[in-house]
Amino acid sequence: MNMENLVFSTWGNWKDSPGPAQTDDLPAQFGQERFLRAFMGWDGMFVRDASVNIVDMTREYAAQAANQSCGHCSPCRECTYRIKEILERICEGQGAEGDLDMLEYMARYVMDSSYCDIGLTSPRPILDAIEHGRADFLRAIQEKKPIPRGNYVAKVTAPCTNACPSHLDIPGYVEKIHLGRWDEALEIIRRDCCLPGTIGRVCVRPCEFNCRRGLMDEPIAIKALKRFAADQELTRGVEPCFLTTETKEDKVAIIGAGPAGLACAYHLGLRGYKTTIFEALPEPGGMAKTGIPDYRLPPDLLNYEVSLVEKVGAEIRYGVNVGKDITLEDLTKDGYKAIFVGVGAPEASAMRCEGEDAGYERFMTGIDFLREIAFGRRPIEGKKIAVIGGGNVAMDCVRSALRIGFDDVNLIYRRTEAEMPADPVEIEEAKEEGIKFNFLVQPIKILAENGKVSGLECLKMELGEPDESGRRRPIPIEGSNFVIECDAMVPAIGQVVVVDRVLPEGTEITRWKTLVVDEITFQSSQPNVFGGGDCITGPATLIGALAAGKNAARFIARYLETGECKPEDADWMEKAISDLGVYDKEETMPFAGQTRRPRQAALDPSVRIKNFEEVESGFSQADAFKEASRCLRCYRIGLAAV
Structure with missing residues (x-):
């Protein structure tokens, strides 16, 4: 047929x-x-x-x-x-x-x-x-x-669940919050996410863009509700309990204590596998630690959630540079039956601007700038700083620059605000804090005096036809050169993957030096080596990395138990449902009143720019109850005959 x-x-x-x-x-x-x-x-x-x-x-x-x-x-x-x-x-x-x-x-x-x-x-x-x-x-x-x-x-x-890379049961935990059963809500979240308090603060919330309530008034504040459930555990001093299976004999090595590696260790731990995480830095969290400032993600919270990953069976060894101090072949010889690579994208992309390789003082890439601040060091001196970029890293850089004492902070972006990939909330908060936005501006030359950054020569731009990203291509306006004065400069235009330094010879990688893995099983061309997160996708999202680590753990366990690594019916069903599409942005919803979601209390801009205290304080119990009650519980059932 x-x-x-x-x-x-x-x-x-x-x-x-x-x-x-x-x-x-x-x-x-x-x-x-x-x-x-x-x-x-x-x-x-x-x-x-x-x-x-x-x-x-x-x-x-x-x-x-x-x-x-x-x-x-x-x-x-x-x-x-x-x-x-x-x-x-x-x-x-x-x-x-x-x-x-x-x-x-x-x-x-x-x-x-x-x-x-x-x-x-x-x-x-x-x-x-x-x-x-x-x-x-x-x-x-x-x-x-x-x-x-x-x-x-x-x-x-559900539309929100389908949009979430980790496929959290969002209607389920939102309903538990509405019923006041916060511990049960957190239990539902932790089935699929090991860092609920973290992701409840910094997630890019794809779920909210697929929320059917948004077709009526505003999407459910899913991220904030997730944070609320996680915060209740800490506020009330509840000791979490994890149900793990009987301890298995096989050991698994994990490269990188970032979100992908932590998620893989957590979900393997729930299955009874002991894992060893090898981390080059002195602290855990990867980009969650070094790339997200404390005012968005308090370090004590991140450390607490990492301690819970250790509680289910992970050991973290710091200061180990895999590929230099030890190789994957060494780990295999040491008895590790499977290896998960989650090294992220730890290096900055080139700006392709004259002078960026000249070694000028007070010039530092965005990820290095944020990393230095994360470890309590002032990265560069100066009073006037220019940050180049339009993503979340650039937003974190400009807002952090204010907090370490820069008086004049300029963001330079070659497109308009409408094309910025940064979270709109971050853009709005940066504006509240006094960041100067320079749109349709392209840096062409770094200026210096006595070996120190002194300014940035730029061109004005106009938008042409869309490029491969779908955004309109910026085109230089001839003769529009001008100079932005600054005594420090931070390009934050992207990151690159260097996973090839870690992998054994013969492991398949792409021309972008990302690890090639099966899109469902996360298995590489080396049967015992799996990968997930930025090292397979390029720079992406924290929730995407958590999802990759979770899914890879499932297939690592299957590989260890059966010697095979094949997708199951549930995986193909997930793909079929995604192909069908669960959310219709053109759907006409019945009128149910205009009920706006509550806003989280936040520090006044004049106060928050002076320190790294957390800006948002989360929902009160009353606000969480009210917001959870807006959920339409959009569960959908799919059944396939195969």
């Missing part, structure tokens, strides 16, 4: 309209060797294989819906259970006349009376199946024969 064509589909706006033109956006593969024969979910259903028994598949889908019904809306709880029972009877050969009418009535009743998306969306594919497969249902009722069970894979997700 040609699985590229549809037998029928109700997915989205399609109504029983098979044919190649309608299949482009619907996944056909389920892994490398199997096809996605049929799918039921929040937006309808589609069938590619006519041999799929729609009646049995509907039974399984109804069972999943009943299991996910929370009970807050009693019609949903009671009716989904009754729908499941009726479909089970039909599939056992005990159906009765009138069952289909009852199924349709209850499914519509659930949709009309429910608050959350389990009740609002799960009846849809059931109704579609009955409408398009009524003859199959009637035949099953009339023949009174048991129907063989099919092979299905189910997955529960």
Whole structure:
């Protein structure tokens, strides 16, 4: 059978309209060797294989819906259970006349009376199946024969969960916060994230950009709620308890105590594996420590969360430069059965500006500038500083420069504010603190007197057509040269990966010197070597690194236990759901009132620029309760026949 064509589909706006033109956006593969024969979910259903028994598949889908019904809306709880029972009877050969009418009535009743998306969306594919497969249902009722069970894979997700690289159960922990069960909320978070307090402060929050509440008024403050749950543990002095399995014999080496390495160690520890983390720096955290200033991420909090990673079985050895002091081959000889490489992107990209290699005093890259501050040292002297860049590192540099005594701080960016990749919140707070923003400006030459930085010659720019990043390309305006006076300069335009210094000869890397790994298993061309975080993606996000470490740990454990490293059905289901798309930014939402999310209290700009005290203080219990109550609980169920 040609699985590229549809037998029928109700997915989205399609109504029983098979044919190649309608299949482009619907996944056909389920892994490398199997096809996605049929799918039921929040937006309808589609069938590619006519041999799929729609009646049995509907039974399984109804069972999943009943299991996910929370009970807050009693019609949903009671009716989904009754729908499941009726479909089970039909599939056992005990159906009765009138069952289909009852199924349709209850499914519509659930949709009309429910608050959350389990009740609002799960009846849809059931109704579609009955409408398009009524003859199959009637035949099953009339023949009174048991129907063989099919092979299905189910997955529960949500738009926010799907957007999160670590796929946290966001509606789950938000609901627990609403119920005042903060410890349970934190327990849910820690299933997938070992640094909840950290990520609750510095995450770039892709989840919030996929929040359906934002189509009504404002997205749920997911990041702040995560922080609230983590802070409650510290505020109340609760001792966390981790359930780990029996200790395994095999040892795992982890290179780098940054977010990816810590996450890998944590999730391996929960599985009973002892890990040794080799870290070149004297303290843990990687870029979370050296690249995020204390006013955003208090070091005591980061150290506390790292101590919990150690509690589940990780040992951290500091001052060990892997590739120089010890090699991966040495670690293998020492009995480490698997190795995870999470070395990040620790070096700065070149600015390609005349004079940057001249060795001028008071010139320092952004990541070196922040690293020096993180370890309590003043990186460079001066009163007027120019920072070049438009990302979060540049924001951290300009705001830190104020706090170490610079009076005049200029940010120089070659595009406009609209194209800046930095977090809009960071941009706004930098403006509040008095940072001067210079947009559409391109540095071309570093000026110096007596070997010290004295200024920056620049060109004015204008925006042309979009480049490969999707942003409009800056074009120099001829003859627009001008000089920005400064006595210190910090380029913060990007970072580069140097993972090749760590790897054994023959390990496959890209031309950007990132480690080549399988996109699902994180296994490299060396079977016992895995990698994750910036060293495989290039400079990215902290939550992305945590997700990579978590997922790699799962496959490392599988490799140690079976000698193989293959994706499971759950991995392919995750991919299928992502390909389908869980969030529709064009969705028309019913009006539910304009309720704005609360704002976290923050230090006044005149106060905070004088020190590195944390700027935001987090939600109060009342604010957290109020904000959690805005969640629409947008769970969606997907079921694949494979």
